Each structure stands twice: as structure tokens, then as C-alpha cells.
Amino acid sequence: MDIATVSSKSGFNPSTLRYYEKLGLIHSTGRKGLRRQYAPNVLNKLSIISLGRLAGLSLSEISTMFNENDELAIDRVLLTQKTLEIDAQIKRLKVVRDSLKHVATCPQASHLECPSFQKMLKSVKSYLS
Structure with missing residues (x-):
């Protein structure tokens, strides 16, 4: 060819x-x-x-x-490590997705007063530290 x-x-x-x-x-x-x-x-x-x-x-x-x-x-070890990295990335992306969905539909006048939003902020902080 x-x-x-x-x-x-x-x-x-x-x-x-x-x-x-x-x-x-x-x-x-x-x-x-x-x-x-x-x-x-x-x-x-x-x-x-x-x-x-x-x-x-x-x-x-x-x-x-x-x-x-x-x-x-x-290299099965390399692929196993990569799957663990992908799993961690999926977990982080789910948190981001759920946070964005909530922010877009939250009925609170101020997101900072929303308990669910506060919980999400703490969750995001744990990923950054």
C-alpha cells in the first residue's frame, strides 16, 4: 500500500x-x-x-x-496505571459536571447561601490540595 x-x-x-x-x-x-x-x-x-x-x-x-x-x-503494568489515572480523572470530572449542573439550576438567590453549593466547594477544594 x-x-x-x-x-x-x-x-x-x-x-x-x-x-x-x-x-x-x-x-x-x-x-x-x-x-x-x-x-x-x-x-x-x-x-x-x-x-x-x-x-x-x-x-x-x-x-x-x-x-x-x-x-x-x-505493558500490562503501564496500562493498569493508566486505568487508575483515568478513573481518578473521571471522578474529578463527575464532581465538576455535578457542580456545574447545580449552579445552573440552583433556586437560591445567592449560590453562596446554598448548602449544596457550599458542600461542592469543599469537595472541589479537596481535589486541589
Whole structure:
């Protein structure tokens, strides 16, 4: 597959594909004229890279998920740590969401007089300390 086909099928810009190749995340099989050529399995690897980025992994962390033979070698400890970080982020975001919902619909004349709002402020302070 040439770089244009890989770009079209994967959704990655050709410049991103060249950057990933420079980093060693993907490898071309050669050139046909001026166009880089890739093996069909590059699409699976790009999907794994996308999943890693979506999960918040750096490109360096993603590169450790492949062994020297370019086979998938998942770092379960790293992924477990990342899930804990995501869980903590979800918890924080739920507090923010609930706070915003309450502020938007609170019937009190002053939010500072609202007991629920005061409780939320204390909750937010605990995340910041």
C-alpha cells in the first residue's frame, strides 16, 4: 500500500505517517517511485497507536508496546496505571459536571447561601490540595 492509501484508510495525514516512521513506530517496506510503501498490517498498528493516544499514552509509551520484532508486547503494568489515572480523572470530572449542573439550576438567590453549593466547594477544594 502506498502512503496515500494508508493515509486515506487510517485517517492519518501523510506527514503524521512520516513522523511515526521517523520515530520508529511504523516502517515502510520501500518506495515505488517517490511514494513510500507499507505492508497491510500497518493499519492495525496505526489503530493501536490511535487507541494508545486516546487513552492518554505518549508516543514513547506506545513504542514500548511493540518488541524488537515489531510484534505487540503490551505493558500490562503501564496500562493498569493508566486505568487508575483515568478513573481518578473521571471522578474529578463527575464532581465538576455535578457542580456545574447545580449552579445552573440552583433556586437560591445567592449560590453562596446554598448548602449544596457550599458542600461542592469543599469537595472541589479537596481535589486541589
